[in-house]
Amino acid sequence: MYEAYFGLSEHPFSLSPNPRYLYHSPRHREALAHLSYGIQQRGGFVQLTGEVGTGKTLLTRALLEELPGNVELALMLQPRLSPLEFLAALCRELDIPLPERRHSIQALVSALHEYLLENYARGRRTVLLVDEAQNLSPQVIEQVRLLTNLETHQEKLLQILLVGQPELRELLARQDMRQVAQRITARYHLEPLSAAETRDYVRHRLAVAGVTRPLFGRSALWLLHRLSGGVPRLVNVIADRGLLGAYARNESLVSLGTLWRAAREVRGEWRKARLKPGLIVAAVVLALAAALSLPGLAPESQAPRAAPTASQAAIAAAPAAPATVPDTETPRRERATAPGLAETLNGAAAATGLERAFATVAERWGLAYPASAQGAPCEKAAQIGLRCSYLNADMNSALRLNLPMIIRLSDMRGRPHHLSIMGADGERIRLNLDGNELEIPRQLLRRVWPREHLVLWRAPAGIDGILRTGSRGEQVRWLRRQLDRLEGISSGSVPKEFDAALAERVRRFQRDNYLHIDGKVGENTLMHLLGAVAADDVPQLGGRH
Incomplete structure (x- = not known):
C-alpha cells in the first residue's frame, strides 16, 4: 500500500525468509559460518x-543458495515425527x-546407507539440516545419532x-542426551541485534527495496530497538506498521x-500501557537531539573517528570460521598492535594451525591431544574428555573465566594464527604460539581482542x-x-541433594560473576565454578579478574 508513496520497489519488511534481505551483522556472519x-x-x-524471530530460518535459506555443487542437502522442516516417519x-x-x-527402521537405514555410500563414491557430500530441532523427540534424536555411525x-x-x-x-544437556552432546563439534547461539545493528538492519532492508534515503527518524530508530529488543521479526512488524502510519x-x-502508535497497534497490551518515565525522558531527549543536531548526543557509531594508523592494521581479525575461532569486525581504531605480538605473527614461517593450539591447552590439563586421530579438533578433544565451548565476550569477561582458551588473529598477510592464552597475572598476559611463549601487556591484548574465543575444559566426573533442584548424587x-x-x-557432612537452599547459593554465585541467574548449574556456570576455586587438576590463568 505504501510502497509507491515512499518510492519502494517492493515490501521491505515482509516476514517471508527472502535471502536477498539477509543482513550480515557480525552475529549472523558467525552463525552462517558455523x-x-x-x-x-x-x-x-x-x-x-x-x-x-532472530533470523535462523532466513540463515538456512541463505545457506541453500550458497551450497557447493557437490552437496546433497535434506531439509527437514517438520521434525515432530516418530523415528520411522523421520527416516x-x-x-x-x-x-x-x-x-x-518401508515400515521397518532397519530397511530404511539400509536404503539410506546404500545411498550415502554411492554419494561418497561419486565425491558428493550428504547433509541433513533439521529446522525447529527443539521439537525432536528423544527417540528421534537417538535415531539421528545412530545415523552418524x-x-x-x-x-x-x-x-x-x-x-x-x-x-x-536444554534438551541436549539432558543426561540421556550426553552421547549426542559429545558429538557436537560446533555450537553457536544467535543473539538479538544491538541498537546500532538494528539501525543498520532497517537501512539495509530499505536499500534492498530501492530506497537509500532515511525513512525513520533517529529517535524513532532508537525506540524501534527498545520496543523490539533487537529481534528482527519484531523489528519488521513494527517498522512495517510505522511506514503504514506515516x-x-x-x-x-x-x-x-x-512509531509508538504503530507499536501499540502491533502489541495489543501496549494500548493500555503507559510509557515508563525513563523511556519518556530518553525519547524526548533523543527527539530534541535529532531536531537540534546536538553533537554530544549523537549515537556512538556516528561520532567522528580518527584515521587509522599503520600499526592498527598489523593484526586484523580473520574471517569467521567455526572450525577455528571466528572473529567479529571490531573497528580498526580498536586494533592497535601489541609490540612483540605483531612481530611474532608476521615473522612466523606459516599460518599457525588450530591443532597445535589444542595440543597446548590439552597439555595444560595433563592430557595428550590425539592429533593423528580421525575427526574434527573438538571430536578429538572429546576422546580425551575435553569439551569445546565457543564463547563471545569482551576480554575482561573472558579472562574472568580463569581457564586456558584459544583465540585467532591474523598477521599483515592475512594468515590466521591460533594463540593459546595460558596465564593472566596482574597486567601481563602469557600466550603460546606454536609452542613459543610470549608475554604482553593486558591493555595491548585488549586492543586486538577478537571477542570470540574457544575454551577447552573438562567437567568434573x-x-x-x-x-538443578531435585538432582542427587556425588x-x-x-x-x-x-x-x-x-x-x-x-x-562437614555434605548432603547429595540439590535443594532450594543450594539453588539460592548458586544464584548468588551467578550474580557475583555476572552470569544468567537461574539457580541451575549448566555449562557456563560450571566453567566459572572450575575457574573460581584452585584445584590441582584444573589449570587456571592465575587469578580472578
Whole structure:
C-alpha cells in the first residue's frame, strides 16, 4: 500500500525468509559460518540456536543458495515425527526409493546407507539440516545419532546440522542426551541485534527495496530497538506498521510518535500501557537531539573517528570460521598492535594451525591431544574428555573465566594464527604460539581482542547435564564443596541433594560473576565454578579478574 508513496520497489519488511534481505551483522556472519562449516566438514553435529524471530530460518535459506555443487542437502522442516516417519521423510528428501519393507527402521537405514555410500563414491557430500530441532523427540534424536555411525574407515557419510530455539540446548544437556552432546563439534547461539545493528538492519532492508534515503527518524530508530529488543521479526512488524502510519498521515519520515502508535497497534497490551518515565525522558531527549543536531548526543557509531594508523592494521581479525575461532569486525581504531605480538605473527614461517593450539591447552590439563586421530579438533578433544565451548565476550569477561582458551588473529598477510592464552597475572598476559611463549601487556591484548574465543575444559566426573533442584548424587556433593570453598565454609557432612537452599547459593554465585541467574548449574556456570576455586587438576590463568 505504501510502497509507491515512499518510492519502494517492493515490501521491505515482509516476514517471508527472502535471502536477498539477509543482513550480515557480525552475529549472523558467525552463525552462517558455523552452518557453512557444517557443510564442509564430515562428521559430528553442528548446533545453531536462537530465540524466536532472530533470523535462523532466513540463515538456512541463505545457506541453500550458497551450497557447493557437490552437496546433497535434506531439509527437514517438520521434525515432530516418530523415528520411522523421520527416516521415511529423510529418504523422500534425498529421493531415495522407499524399500518394500518401508515400515521397518532397519530397511530404511539400509536404503539410506546404500545411498550415502554411492554419494561418497561419486565425491558428493550428504547433509541433513533439521529446522525447529527443539521439537525432536528423544527417540528421534537417538535415531539421528545412530545415523552418524554410518561411515567409512576415513570419515562420516552424513553431516547433521541442528537449528532450533534455546530449548534445544536444554534438551541436549539432558543426561540421556550426553552421547549426542559429545558429538557436537560446533555450537553457536544467535543473539538479538544491538541498537546500532538494528539501525543498520532497517537501512539495509530499505536499500534492498530501492530506497537509500532515511525513512525513520533517529529517535524513532532508537525506540524501534527498545520496543523490539533487537529481534528482527519484531523489528519488521513494527517498522512495517510505522511506514503504514506515516503514509496514512502524509509524512515523509516515520517519527517517534508515529512509531509508538504503530507499536501499540502491533502489541495489543501496549494500548493500555503507559510509557515508563525513563523511556519518556530518553525519547524526548533523543527527539530534541535529532531536531537540534546536538553533537554530544549523537549515537556512538556516528561520532567522528580518527584515521587509522599503520600499526592498527598489523593484526586484523580473520574471517569467521567455526572450525577455528571466528572473529567479529571490531573497528580498526580498536586494533592497535601489541609490540612483540605483531612481530611474532608476521615473522612466523606459516599460518599457525588450530591443532597445535589444542595440543597446548590439552597439555595444560595433563592430557595428550590425539592429533593423528580421525575427526574434527573438538571430536578429538572429546576422546580425551575435553569439551569445546565457543564463547563471545569482551576480554575482561573472558579472562574472568580463569581457564586456558584459544583465540585467532591474523598477521599483515592475512594468515590466521591460533594463540593459546595460558596465564593472566596482574597486567601481563602469557600466550603460546606454536609452542613459543610470549608475554604482553593486558591493555595491548585488549586492543586486538577478537571477542570470540574457544575454551577447552573438562567437567568434573559424573557431571554430564544440568544440575538443578531435585538432582542427587556425588556431582551435587562436588558442587556443595566447591561453593563451601568459595564462601570459606568448612565442609562437614555434605548432603547429595540439590535443594532450594543450594539453588539460592548458586544464584548468588551467578550474580557475583555476572552470569544468567537461574539457580541451575549448566555449562557456563560450571566453567566459572572450575575457574573460581584452585584445584590441582584444573589449570587456571592465575587469578580472578
